[in-house]
Every structure is written in C-alpha cells, then in structure tokens.
Amino acid sequence: MEALDTALLRDRGLRATRPRLAVVATLRRLPHASAEEIARDVRTSLDSVSTQAIYDVLNALTDAALVRRVDPTGARSARYELDLGDNHHHLVCRRCGLIVDVPCAVGHTVCLQPAIDHGFALAESEVTYWGLCSRCQHHAPEPTPAAASPLQEGTV
Template sequence: MSPTVPATERTAHEARWSALLRAHGRRVTRQRLAVLDAVEPTPPAVAEAVAAGVRAELPGITVQSVYVVLSDLTESGLLRRIEVPRNPARYETRVADNHHHAVCTSCGRIEDVDCAVGHAPCLTPSDTHGMTIQIADMLYQGICADCRAASGAAPETNPTASNNPTQKDGV
C-alpha cells in the first residue's frame, strides 16, 4: 500500500486482510499483505504489476516469490485467477460472488460483469454429470467503446444489450 495512504486507513486495511488470512488458515506475513494490497486497487492485475507494487513496500522480493504468494492466495480463496485467451493470467480480490468478465479483444481491457440472472451459478448447464455446480465462469469477448471509436467503426447493434443492464460496452 502506498506510503501516502493515511496511517489509520493503512492500519484498518492491514487488519481486514490479516483477519481474512487467518480465517482462511494462512499466517499473516508481510509478503501476503503486500500482495493483497497490490492486487486490490487495480483489478484484475497481472503478476508483473503486482510484483512492481509489492517492491514499493518490499524492495528485495523476487518475482518468483510474488508468483508463489499469488498461487497460495488463489488456492486459499482470497484471490481469483482470471484466465483470458492470449493474455497473462490476472488476479483480483473480488471472490465472494459469482461475477463474470468482459474482455476487449482489441486492447485487452477487462471489466467485471455482474451475474445476469438471480443466484449463483448464473448459468444452468444442460448436463451436470452428477456434479453440484457452485460457480459458472463466463468470459464475454468483444470490442470496447474506446476501441470502436478509435477505429471509426459504428457501434454494433446488440438486441440483448438493451434488455440486459449488466452488459458493458455492448459485449
């Protein structure tokens, strides 16, 4: 977390992360706190950006150590890893809901898309194969409004966009 953040906010932030780490059976370490602080303000964050943020607080940490912490925090449920085709994995702290993502295939921008229907999971599979489905992970792909404007292309008409307030930029 940036040194410009007021001490009271910094302490509250650290206390919240510490409590979550303990609740997930993890020891509270400076590395874990620094990684969580680096991921939270810029989701979804790539590992290299997280490493740069962590180095502001812990200059000696290696990129490999950041990857190990990211993996551990993902495994424990404190982070969510987002896999986007032809892009590096990204991480976010928004894990307590069943939201999805829209990615611009031109610039790579990723936006959260809240669940489109009632409760988790949002999608009902045609066959569960005997599984109890807990999460539906959906990736919408399209061209964002900024990239469409930059290319001079007219906005695409999407008949479901006007009926679905959770869609962003027509994707």
C-alpha cells in the same frame, strides 16, 4: 485496509506476512493483474521481493480461496483478483484486452445450466462478454495489412 487484510488472512488460517499483505493491497488497486504486474507493484513498497516469492504468495492465497485466478482472455497469462465470493463475470475488450467486472445477471452460482450435465455436480459457470470497450469503439480501425492494399500493385 491493512488491519482488515490482516484479519482476512488470519480468517483463512494464513499468517499476515508483509509480502502477503502487499499482494492483497495491490489486488485491491489492480484487479485482474498478472503475476508480473503484481510483482512490479509490490516492489514499489517492498523492494526485496523476488518474482518467485510473489508466485508463492499467489499460490498460498489462491489455495486459501482468498484470491481467484482468472484467464478470461484465454491465450494471455493468468490474471489474479481477490475472491470476494461475489460471483461476478467479465467484460473483455477484443482490441486492448481491458477486463472489467460486471455483476452476475442472476447473482448466484450456477447461473447457466448446460443442456446435459453428464452427472456433474456443478459449482461454477464462467461467463465472458467479448466486445470493444468504449475507448476502442471511438478509435479509427486498425490499418489493414500492406498486402491487402491495391496501392502495392505494379510496384514489383
């Protein structure tokens, strides 16, 4: 993969430095990783890389459209994935936060047209499918808060 990734970086006008190659390799294995997860993984092969250096690499790769920043879960921290131009969408588990890629139902941008576009030239539509992953569906429901339990009555 390293020769391929070197070519990928050079195609976008970037020098193939070791930290950049390491981040791309990490994203191949861990799509939708957070910057902290990427830093932890990169340090298993390059131990002198600071978290700031990882952010700098991610910004350079994002600017070069080699990496895409996604935040399908909203309130959580941004996740990163290789931008392979495949126009995919995300399935997100409401309970455990698992993110899985699914191909776009129509396969091209923009796959959803708003009823009114207000004159915008549309470039992208993000679709997030929310639900429970198969593992979470088979887990027992989370315990209800103690306050809601009738067993608490009369103990005060």
